[in-house]
Amino acid sequence: MNGASCAAKISTQPFSLxxxxxxxxxxxxxxxxxxxxxxxxxxxxxxxxSSKLNLHRRSGTVVAVSDVVxxxxxxxxxxxxxxxxxxLELYEDMILGRAFEDMCxxxxxxxxxxxxxxxxxxxxxxxxxxxxLLKQQDSVVSTYRDHxxxxxxxxxxxxxxxxxxxxxxxxxxxxGGSMHMFSREHNLLGGFAFIGEGIPVATxxxxxxxxKREVLKEADCDHVTLAFFGDxxxxxxxxxxxxxxxxxxxxxxxxxxxxxxxxxGMSHLRATSDPQIYKKGPAxxxxxxxxxxxxxxxxxxxxxxxxxxxxxxxxPTLVECETYRFRGHxxxxxxxxxxxxxxxxxxxxxxxTALKKYLIENSLASExxxxxxxxxxxxxxxxxxxxxxxxxxPSQSQLLENVFADPKGFGIGPDGRYRCEDPKFTEGxxxx
Amino acid sequence: xxxxxHGVGATVAALSSSSSSSSSSSSPSNSFxxxxxxxSPSRSFSVRKRASFTMVRSxxxxxxxxxxxxxxAQQLIANAVATKADSSPASSSSKPGHELLLxxxxxxxxxxxxxxxxxxxxxxxxxxHYGGSYKVTKGLATKFGDLRVLDTPIAENSFTxxxxxxxxxxxxxxxEGMNMGFLxxxxxxxxxxxxxxxxxxxxxxxxxxxxxxxxxxxxxLGAEHSQRLESYFQSIPGIQMVACSTPYNAKGLxxxxxxxxxxxxxxxxxxLYNLKERIPDEDYICNLEEAEMVRPGEHVTILTxxxxxxxxMQAAKTLVNKGYDPEVIxxxxxxxxxxxxxxxxxxxxxxxxxxxECMRTGGIGASLIAAITENFNDYLDAPIMxxxxxxxxxxxxGTLEEWTVVQPAQIVAAVEQLCQ
Numbered sequence: 001m002n003g004a005s006c007a008a009k010i011s012t013q014p015f016s017l018x019x020x021x022x023x024x025x026x027x028x029x030x031x032x033x034x035x036x037x038x039x040x041x042x043x044x045x046x047x048x049x050s051s052k053l054n055l056h057r058r059s060g061t062v063v064a065v066s067d068v069v070x071x072x073x074x075x076x077x078x079x080x081x082x083x084x085x086x087x088l089e090l091y092e093d094m095i096l097g098r099a100f101e102d103m104c105x106x107x108x109x110x111x112x113x114x115x116x117x118x119x120x121x122x123x124x125x126x127x128x129x130x131x132x133l134l135k136q137q138d139s140v141v142s143t144y145r146d147h148x149x150x151x152x153x154x155x156x157x158x159x160x161x162x163x164x165x166x167x168x169x170x171x172x173x174x175x176g177g178s179m180h181m182f183s184r185e186h187n188l189l190g191g192f193a194f195i196g197e198g199i200p201v202a203t204x205x206x207x208x209x210x211x212k213r214e215v216l217k218e219a220d221c222d223h224v225t226l227a228f229f230g231d232x233x234x235x236x237x238x239x240x241x242x243x244x245x246x247x248x249x250x251x252x253x254x255x256x257x258x259x260x261x262x263x264x265g266m267s268h269l270r271a272t273s274d275p276q277i278y279k280k281g282p283a284x285x286x287x288x289x290x291x292x293x294x295x296x297x298x299x300x301x302x303x304x305x306x307x308x309x310x311x312x313x314x315x316p317t318l319v320e321c322e323t324y325r326f327r328g329h330x331x332x333x334x335x336x337x338x339x340x341x342x343x344x345x346x347x348x349x350x351x352x353t354a355l356k357k358y359l360i361e362n363s364l365a366s367e368x369x370x371x372x373x374x375x376x377x378x379x380x381x382x383x384x385x386x387x388x389x390x391x392x393x394p395s396q397s398q399l400l401e402n403v404f405a406d407p408k409g410f411g412i413g414p415d416g417r418y419r420c421e422d423p424k425f426t427e428g429x430x431x432x
Numbered sequence: 433x434x435x436x437x438h439g440v441g442a443t444v445a446a447l448s449s450s451s452s453s454s455s456s457s458s459s460p461s462n463s464f465x466x467x468x469x470x471x472s473p474s475r476s477f478s479v480r481k482r483a484s485f486t487m488v489r490s491x492x493x494x495x496x497x498x499x500x501x502x503x504x505a506q507q508l509i510a511n512a513v514a515t516k517a518d519s520s521p522a523s524s525s526s527k528p529g530h531e532l533l534l535x536x537x538x539x540x541x542x543x544x545x546x547x548x549x550x551x552x553x554x555x556x557x558x559x560x561h562y563g564g565s566y567k568v569t570k571g572l573a574t575k576f577g578d579l580r581v582l583d584t585p586i587a588e589n590s591f592t593x594x595x596x597x598x599x600x601x602x603x604x605x606x607x608e609g610m611n612m613g614f615l616x617x618x619x620x621x622x623x624x625x626x627x628x629x630x631x632x633x634x635x636x637x638x639x640x641x642x643x644x645x646x647x648x649x650x651x652x653l654g655a656e657h658s659q660r661l662e663s664y665f666q667s668i669p670g671i672q673m674v675a676c677s678t679p680y681n682a683k684g685l686x687x688x689x690x691x692x693x694x695x696x697x698x699x700x701x702x703x704l705y706n707l708k709e710r711i712p713d714e715d716y717i718c719n720l721e722e723a724e725m726v727r728p729g730e731h732v733t734i735l736t737x738x739x740x741x742x743x744x745m746q747a748a749k750t751l752v753n754k755g756y757d758p759e760v761i762x763x764x765x766x767x768x769x770x771x772x773x774x775x776x777x778x779x780x781x782x783x784x785x786x787x788x789e790c791m792r793t794g795g796i797g798a799s800l801i802a803a804i805t806e807n808f809n810d811y812l813d814a815p816i817m818x819x820x821x822x823x824x825x826x827x828x829x830g831t832l833e834e835w836t837v838v839q840p841a842q843i844v845a846a847v848e849q850l851c852q
């Protein structure tokens with residue numbers, strides 16, 4: 001991991017796209033939306049146009065660094081990107097994500113949780129890199145691969161594990177499950193099973209932030225929303241519609257693409273005409289950035305810029321994180337299509353190993369410090385499982401409680417009383 | 433309360449015989465320029481042929497005399513049956529009130545709620561600068577600004593989802609579908625997120641959103657602009673659906689829907705926007721879960737909603753002349769059904785006719801039949817009859833379009849058959 005440079009490809013202006021790129025089209029001269037802080041160079045991209053997977057297709061020659069980052073670096077060429085506390089915080093968060101997901105797999109095969117469970121192993125750098133920069137009032141929206149987003153945002157491991165076990169102490173009272181993690185307290189707006197349907201919700205949360213600032217005159221409201229989704233989602237209409245609206249109204253949102261190259265068994269290259277997702281940002285008038293998603297420090301640097309942009313009211317950013325999931329799409333996926341060489345390549349770039357190496361080489365932490373964290377997290381995860389095991393399952397009375405915020409919505413029964421006043425209603429046996 | 437109806441090209445069913453209101457009524461044109469029929473002060477009603485299509489008339493002449501029952505209906509029109517604290521009696525004999533058209537009533541309700549609560553905002557296509565394709569939001573953008581009355585790009589699924597996200601984070605959006613049919617594009621968001629997120633989040637997030645727009649069969653608008661989405665949405669758990677039919681209940685339901693913590697879909701009808709009525713000056717809301725007694729009666733219960741209410745009332749005139757005494761209830765709340773009002777009526781008359789504009793298959797009528805049969809089967813003397821639209825994509829030709837929708841003559845025939 002190269003701590004001193006931020007290897008991020010940045011695309012800000014539509015007409016500076018490489019004309020030799022197989023998928024680029026000539027664009028009329030339209031002046032782009034100005035005032036982007038990403039003033040990095042947009043040099044030529046060496047692209048492979050073959051449909052075979054080229055493992056090196058993204059380790060090209062472009063190293064475009066934002067001016068602001070350059071300015072920071074120039075203060076001291078030997079300064080590190082993080083402090084010791086930050087480093088340990090990042091490490092702990094990633095270890096929590098990894099240990100939790102490994103435990104989920106165990107629990108699933110032991111019959112403690114059911115249905116579709118999608119694990120995040122290998123992608124921890126993206127969640128940690130972005131979410132650890134947020135305040136509590138900032139919002140996060142995810143898809144079905146949301147356990148680690150929930151943990152990074154601050155939802156207790158106990159609440160997430162209970163939710164997975166379907167217990168009433170889960171963060172959604174057992175009613176949501178693996179794919180629907182919500183937390184009002186931590187502003188985690190879900191957890192969505194259909195890809196793409198969370199992006200408009202995230203856009204709405206960003207709209208609220210702008211509305212609060214400009215209409216309700218809460219001048220200090222600078223809440224930012226992060227929307228996480230994958231490469232498959234980037235071919236969905238809602239993605240493009242929301243890029244348009246977010247850029248149009250300069251909403252404080254960051255669109256984070258976790259490009260792990262696979263949508264279940266569909267390779268990104270087989271599904272997408274122009275696989276470079278970050279290039280689609282400038283088409284809508286926002287900067288598009290590509291970053292190595294296996295490197296938490298690089299992700300963090302890019303995230304700082306993108307979140308800062310949103311906070312200052314400069315509008316949205318599209319960040320494409322090149323990442324990889326070590327496990328199959330879900331625990332039901334046999335994962336037979338992916339090339340073992342590809343898996344090995346990315347396994348060698350395990351973000352946790354990389355951060356560990358960085359911390360030790362730069363004397364930010366010792367082996368003992370990190371082992372202590374490993375142990376602590378093991379205990380946290382064990383405790384979460386115990387708590388979930390011992391928690392009660394929902395009783396029948398919980399069945400109808402949350403269908404409506406105002407239970408008058410169940411209507412008026414034949415006896416003239418509202419249905420929800422029926423004593424059987426709370427028992428969950430009422431006929432509605 | 434005098435209610436003079438100026439339907440767009442619709443047959444005029446005047447409930448009030450006061451000549452002052454008829455002669456002083458103006459003839460506003462709707463935003464599409466077609467002329468509106470005036471209620472003629474003369475007793476008989478002549479058939480008028482328009483250039484492009486023939487208007488439907490009920491058999492027999494229109495009788496402008498109000499019988500005793502009709503006058504009673506006047507006072508009770510605006511009164512919901514179940515007396516709940518927040519439904520206000522609407523007899524305006526003591527208050528002058530003010531006259532307006534249905535789309536203006538909707539706007540008034542919306543404007544009052546926006547003034548009352550700064551978190552209420554509107555989003556939709558052409559709601560801002562254009563004022564709304566049916567002028568429901570006219571003037572609001574100038575008054576409240578472009579962010580509160582947001583002109584969206586044409587992306588129904590995404591801006592409905594945006595409304596849901598805004599509702600989850602503290603705002604109270606009113607999302608307009610320019611035509612209800614366009615909300616088919618937003619089905620993903622309405623079904624998955626609007627209806628379900630309160631539940632799947634374990635009650636953590638409320639979604640106080642109002643989704644509204646005009647639907648129903650208009651005047652030769654073609655199949656895709658003539659859809660009735662209430663049947664598609666009725667299975668979605670977690671939402672409420674209401675249909676307005678008069679300026680009074682349009683304003684009342686709009687306000688109640690905005691104040692409700694539940695997601696509410698408010699169905700308006702393209703042909704009803706120019707109905708004129710006198711409504712109270714003071715603040716009032718209509719209960720979202722209650723049905724409206726339009727005309728009490730003894731012989732048969734006719735359940736209806738939205739535009740069909742007027743076909744039913746027109747048929748009622750004929751029926752009364754023939755000696756029948758129909759009880760007409762505008763169910764207003766399409767989901768959930770007000771089983772109290774409906775049940776009381778069934779217990780009284782023992783015969784039920786449902787008149788709706790929905791498709792025959794899987795429509796609101798189908799659900800209503802099931803609900804009544806389940807709950808009140810013992811009180812029925814005859815099988816429930818349901819008149820719905822034909823299961824046909826609404827044709828463009830005027831004659832064909834007429835035949836897809838229930839007409840007053842069919843209602844009269846149905847009642848006669850039911851009461852044999």
